[in-house]
Amino acid sequence: MTEGVAPRVWSLVVTIFGDLAQAPDAELSGAALGRLAGAMGVRPEAVRVALHRLRKDGWLESRRTRGGSAYRLTEAGRRESAQASPRIYADAAQAGRAWLVLRDPGSAAAAGEMPGVTWLGASMGLAAREVCGADLYVNEVPRDAPLPGWIRTRVCDAAAVRAARDLAARLGALQAGLAGAAPGPAQRVALRVLVVHGWRRVVLRVPMLPDHVFPDGWAGPECRRRVAGLLAVLDTPDITALEAEALAG
Amino acid sequence: MTEGVAPRVWSLVVTIFGDLAQAPDAELSGAALGRLAGAMGVRPEAVRVALHRLRKDGWLESRRTRGGSAYRLTEAGRRESAQASPRIYADAAQAGRAWLVLRDPGSAAAAGEMPGVTWLGASMGLAAREVCGADLYVNEVPRDAPLPGWIRTRVCDAAAVRAARDLAARLGALQAGLAGAAPGPAQRVALRVLVVHGWRRVVLRVPMLPDHVFPDGWAGPECRRRVAGLLAVLDTPDITALEAEALAG
DSSP: OOTTSOOOHHHHHHHHHHHHSOSTTOOEEHHHHHHHHHHTTOOHHHHHHHHHHHHHTTSEEEEEOSSSEEEEEOHHHHHHHHHHHHHHHOSSOSOOOOEEEEOOTTSOOOGGGSTTEEEOSSSEEEESSOOOOTTOEEEEOOTTSOOOHHHHHHHSOHHHHHHHHHHHHHHHHHHHHHTTOOOOHHHHHHHHHHHHHHHHHHHTTSOSOOGGGSOTTOOHHHHHHHHHHHHHHSOSOOHHHHHHHHHHO | OOTTSOOOHHHHHHHHHHHHSOSTTOOEEHHHHHHHHHHTTOOHHHHHHHHHHHHHTTSEEEEEOSSSEEEEEOHHHHHHHHHHHHHHHOSSOSOOOOEEEEOOTTSOOOGGGSTTEEEOSSSEEEESSOOOOTTOEEEEOOTTSOOOHHHHHHHSOHHHHHHHHHHHHHHHHHHHHHTTOOOOHHHHHHHHHHHHHHHHHHHTTSOSOOGGGSOTTOOHHHHHHHHHHHHHHSOSOOHHHHHHHHHHO
16 A cells, blocks of 8 residues: 555654544554554654654644553644545545636736635636635536546646556455455554555545546546445454554564 | 718728618619718718729629619628628627637647637637537536626727727717608618618627627617617618619719
8 A cells, every 4th residue: 555665654644643543532652653553564763753753743742651652633633634534534525516717817816815726727727616706707517518638637637647546456456355354453453544544645635626527537436435445344443452462562 | 970080981881782782683873872972971082992992802893884883792792791780780689698618728729710719818718609629618608697807808898898888879869869850861871871880890890799798888788779779760771762862963
């Protein structure tokens, strides 16, 4: 699930906390984090560096415990995790309808000033809701009339399309590999986190727009379906068992 | 109706033939044309120059008659007159619906290659019918959601908006002036031709799109209504009486 290269470890740790410890009182011990990372092939020192950086960035906070340290999301880290969760865990696209938005290319308004609109050029954008603005032309994109390719390729670049296709293939291989296998607690959790992490890295890099405005070959729906299938198998991650394994050491 | 300046006489002669002599066998004598032009304040030499030019351009043809010359539209002149007539004489806008058209600004296709589309920029246009094209985004402009001003000002420039407003005012003044007046045959025909000519010069310079995509202050509908009212009063131009007047000298 790591695409053959080590994922940036801090990003992986963000996924771990978002998936396993998003509840207000949830925490993970340094030992359990180390064991989990080990099951993903990440070195303990890399985990320590990532934890240090995420504490410095205000994403995590830690407390000393008898056995070492325990980590939890800060308020800000929890808020951002919660914001991303619907997109990561939904088994359907978060947006079902799309609106074309045109604005005056000669106007001074900056692109960033219109929340909800993904700008695909100086004056053309797409929105997942019916935005309003005196100077805007806003019209729903009919589902039954596909957008031309030159618009859809601006929604999501070729690299993101390729990443989704590759992920779909790896998820399919994992589903096939899991049939009949019985991984232990740490390995189950590691696999689960890697599934979530792989999809998170794809879904959060593309705009929140319905699948029908994406380019030909967009494997988002297939990824979403396979992620849902895998999370149903790798469900209710057993943190207690993970912590116990870590204690046992 | 001539906006205080002499209209280009050849254009006025085009209007005269389009309005009075569009039928396949219709012709106008040089004498009647001179009398009509005189009633509009146009000098006979200017008419002769215009007739010469329009013959050279293949719009008119002439034959010698006992009294002088008679002129008629050529096939080409008649075809073009017939093409413009629906826009000039219709008492309702020729287009009722509008479609927004977007095309790839990076594509090599030239603007002129898509009949029916009025391009308002490198990639955005409006059409009065649902055009088709693999690379086009085409979506109907809802009547109940007005286009933003920056799009509508591209449909028709400020000069054309002003010309329509001025014409509407002059047509209104003419309607008021005609109430109770009883102009003679040549004068009736002259007024009729000037009404048609004034409107023709406005309507043929703007795209054939429905009124609701035109800029604020567009007086097209008012002009159309007033033209229809005036042509109802100045109806069935009496060419025979005009020719008789011309013969009588």
